[in-house]
Amino acid sequence: MNSENIATHFKRVALTLAALLCLALGAQAQEVVRLTGRVVSKQTGEPLIGVNITDTGLRRALAVTDEDGRFSMNTHVGTQLRFSMIGAKQEMVKVKNDKFLTVKLDEDNVQLKEVEVKTKRITDRIMPEPTDIEVKGNWLYVRTRVRVPKQMFQHDRRLVVQPILNNVTENKLTLMHPMVYDAKEYHRTQDRLYNFNMNSETAGDPLAKHVTVKSSATREKGQANDIIGYSDSIFVKNLKAEYSCDVYMAIEDYTHIIYRDTTIIARGTVNPLRWLDCSLLGKPLADASYYPTPEKQMRDSKGNINLKFLIGKATLNTNDPHNDIEIEKLRQQIDAIRADKDATIQSLSLEGIASPDGRYNFNQNLARQRMDFALGYIREKLPENLRSGIEFSSKSSVAPWSEVVALLRRDSLFSEADQVQSIINRSSNIDVQSARIRRLPFFRSLLEARYLPKLRQVNYVMNYTIFRQLTLDEIRNLYAADYKKLTRYEFFTLYRSENDAVKRDTIIRQALEMYPSFMIAANDLAADLINRGESDPQLLEPFAGEKAPATVNINHAIALLQNRQFAAADECLSYVPKTEESELLHAISGVLNGRYDENYKTVAATGKRNELLMMLAMKRNKEALKLSRELPDDEALTHYLRAICLNRADDAVGAYEELKRSFEMDPSLEKIAHTDGDVNDLLLEQNK
Template sequence: MNIKRFLLLGIVALYAIIPAWGQAQKVEIRGSVIDDEGEPAISIVIRDQNEKGDVYGITDLDGKFKIMADPSTTLHFSGFAYASKTVKLKGKTTINVVISYEASMIDEVVITAKKVVDKLLPEPTDIEIVGNQYIIHPKVKIPKEMYKPNTRIVVQPMLVNITRKTQSLFRPAVVTGKEYAITLERMMEFDLSRDPLAPFQEKTQKIDKNEVIAYVDSLYMDNPDDECRCDIYMYLVEYKKLAYKDTVVIAKGTVNPMRFFTYQADGMKIRDEKYIPKPQKQQRGDRGEVKLNFLINSATIDEKDPNNQRELEKMRLRLQEIENDPNSEFLSFSVKGVSSPEGPYQSNLKLAQKRTDSTLKRIFGFLNGGTIDAIKDSTYTEGVVASWEEVAELMEHDSLPTDKLREIINCYPDNMASQYSRILRLPEYRNVILTTYLPRLRRVEYSFNYSVMRLLNDEEIRIMYKQDYKKLVPYEFWRIYLNADNDSTREVICRQALEQYPKFMIMANELAALLIEQKKADSKLLEPFVSRSAPTELLCNQVIALMDERAYNRADSIIDFLPDNDMTQDVRAIVGAYNGHFEDAYERFGTQGGINEVVLLMAMKQNEEAWEKAQELPDEPLSYYLRAACANRLDKVSEAYAFIKRALNEDPSLKEIAQIDGDVTDLLQQLEEEKKEQKEKAEKTKEKTETEDTETEENGLNEERTIKQ
């Protein structure tokens, strides 16, 4: 059980603020108090011996305490909502205590009609829901026989969420007698800010010579459809003595007619073209590799080799394709030559560099002078020597043994000359390594970056998307999205686009609109884009998403960003309706009649008119239900009972709503009692019938015996 507490929780601590007098010699006792679930027990009062003993202190927000006490005494632990517990110290100076919740927390106290002078008397109330606010109007009568100058009274309402098995505290109310206040002020050294209950002091009203505490409070809750009730804890303290405590259920269910309000809000698409991505000059990269054969120990390309001709032609066509495109422009160029590792390392390195330079010269021969001048400052060349490790990897890829080769590499890891001299002696060197694998290492690689302004056509975009969607720019994502033929594909494209471009606002809005239409709204999508300057359509979609998630207060906070025009009127009215602006909503929707009119009239507490309008609704289960709620508000008990019975008979699913609806929970209870009575009556009738049958059978047997005699 997790209880959401005020920082100054610990209602029973109100009588712990008066310290004990005349204390004997004591030592420091430390420890902690936890509840049954291992959570810190806050504001547990620690006394000597029993509940009337001197107060030593209370636990803090971590459930810890540090007190001065006789190490041979017994400590008494008690607290709000907990069963009291005693612990014998037996000389210990550190203890850990587990305290259990009081079973009476869930008990319900029935208030009788007779005059009561020895109890605080709370009146039944409603838990009203407006948006995400749970509102109560606690009212507690303090009989004049109980309210004395030397007393302090605290009432603490608690919202019990039955669905989620949690409790949340409303603001407490405190009434302090004059003598108690004077004593308290002295004990606080005339600094009442030290009194944790001072902020909750309430003025009472005098009604029929009795004092009455009456105030309003609310809690923010995320789940307005949960089943709830409101308990009120009441305490009366006479200085150090807790003279009275009681708990009463003051409300069952929640009063929220808006749970029946219906509306249709469609996702909106941004219409302002300035938010649509524009085509822009994009830098694209390309790379290639040419297998060129050079004359032995030379940087000259073997012009007679037909393979060289094919490789050079392939490179020429690719480069001239870009150069001849008026929308493309080379930005940078790099060439890397790789030589095989046999022979002296430095000689191989120089040869690799020379072959690189030779290849670059041939590449430049394919380009015009203007292109060469434009990229000469961003052209880079590099010559490298391949390692014997690369030879081993190629052989292993072909499933050839490399144990001896790797043994040499590992023995001389940083000495290529030593590696070569020993690899040269391997039996497979001449027939395998030299002829097959070393030639595969000799290569020239080139890469370049270029920009292109030409718009890719839709087919080119489709091909690129299919190959790798991560290469698409926003404009291309937008084109592929527009050409998609179903919502499932559109959703995938939107998510991919946002994966690459998280600030892609129009795509986020498109996805939000899609999800709204599918009844799967997600407010997290548009949250990063919400601002006063955001497009109206986006703000409306965010409001709708928040409304679907029951985040009514958050939706209301965005309404101020919306202009007041035809596009936003419905959204503004819907949000207003759920946040208590019922009159404005009625002007917009009430005149349309139907269930929404009845619901809004009930929300405005115009119960007579709501009852009249409910009679005009078509005869169907929900109409009967609303008639029952209206009749119950007007104390038309028999009609209310008849309508709720009919509603639940025709649509049993309405019972789930009735169980949490404060307008009809008492009617539901009557139905349950009636069913129970009918069941008991049926059982008694059955029992009586069986008894009569047995008696008849016995009488028949007796008559038969008499005749025989």
């Protein structure tokens, strides 16, 4: 090479390096953006799942759309993205500054070659074997094998099988792991396409970890076709739902979809333990250390007595038995206060009253003297420790003659009452009234003997405060007035004394409304609901765990089991020691979570039906069929379970007869049978 050519060569190299440097600097200057979006069908507008999104410049897979057709990823402004999936025409999109991108893929414009989908024969179809969705705990297991005809699978092709769990009840789809089957040449090409880095999570083939490469090991024994095994499981919370498993399949070469098909490989679930009779009862919390502390409430009380005095004197009439009764009543009240160390007398108010006969001033003084006598008398009756801090007050008065009139009328002595009232009407001076009334012919025999003594009295009102626990009746009255004023202990006392289940539940729910952390109330309500078959798995969620009492964890686990949240129940029971009392609960949780062998004996010992169900779960089908003959023929479930045993023994005719008989005895079983993978094929056969 001469000097001119060398100069030209280096000039070209320099220009190339400069161009590359500019590209590199340009790439570094590109803005990184967070791009989210959704891919839908151009024809239906429905979301497309499993769409691959590839950076065409970097030749790197960036994301795959989820069940809602959504994606989210980091990329650069100006990047060219390829959206592709089996069964649709790929779409190229340049990234702008959009924050959200909607991409529509054309599902109709797909080139099909070699196979006419509408007229498939057994030799030109991908054949996943029908299977069952098996239940173990909250896990659904799908196992199948896929047959691939030799003539369909050439050296430049890939087969993608995408099982999808279909929650029919909630209309929700969940992707399971795909199965990918590569011909050798196709696989080598993919490997080179991704720079021999197929398994990289960021730069490789997003399906690489699911790939099986065609080899002699995949050839079905004695056949020309290939066969690939598939197994996957998925965790579900709602085992009460109806499930099926759909499979989307496609064969592609480097640029086109060669074949696509959809089939259902499983309708319903195989779960004989759905019939397991647990007979588990909830229990109230009996450990008194968790009971709420009794609270003493301040209660205001009042008492009164009526003391009768001798005529014209300030001393009590000791011959009047009425006074003995009244004084005894006062003594009992004082003794009750003295017996309570938390009682406090706040005030004592006295009112002395004299009868109106005689001169008014004399009567007024007499009333005051009687009041002083009574006040001193009551002071002596009060213990010294109760006298301090009491506020004493009093007043005296003379009863008017109008009260005598009222007493006469009450006793229907209307003539006498009218005569007294006539004197009152003629003069407002009480001394004049008294002198005139004393001249009435019936004064001594009637008024002085019977009615005036009723007006001579000392009344007292003693206000005292006692801190004590409310009685059940007082709590009920307070609850009726306003339940929000009750304390924890008062709620506890009230609901534990209530025999009506509905009222009891209402009281507990109100207690939890006021005191959300009231664990014993939540536990007792949970136990009631469990025993009525209405368990609420969320009720004890805030309380269960390592530090909770065993009873709370046991009730929570039972509620979870009754609501088919088997994995959560198993976790909760890890905090419950295995004792004689909890042995059965541990065993039932164990078998419902798939641990059959270690718990078989404990569960089987609870009855022949449970033993039969254990045998079916363990696929001990011959033993199960034999045992099914020993179950009572007058129960619909016996014939249903016998149908399962016969169907597993390939006696479809006998199985259908047993199934039909179970429907006749209990029509509700037919709805269950349609989702039961052990017998729903019998119904399908009959419907053909």
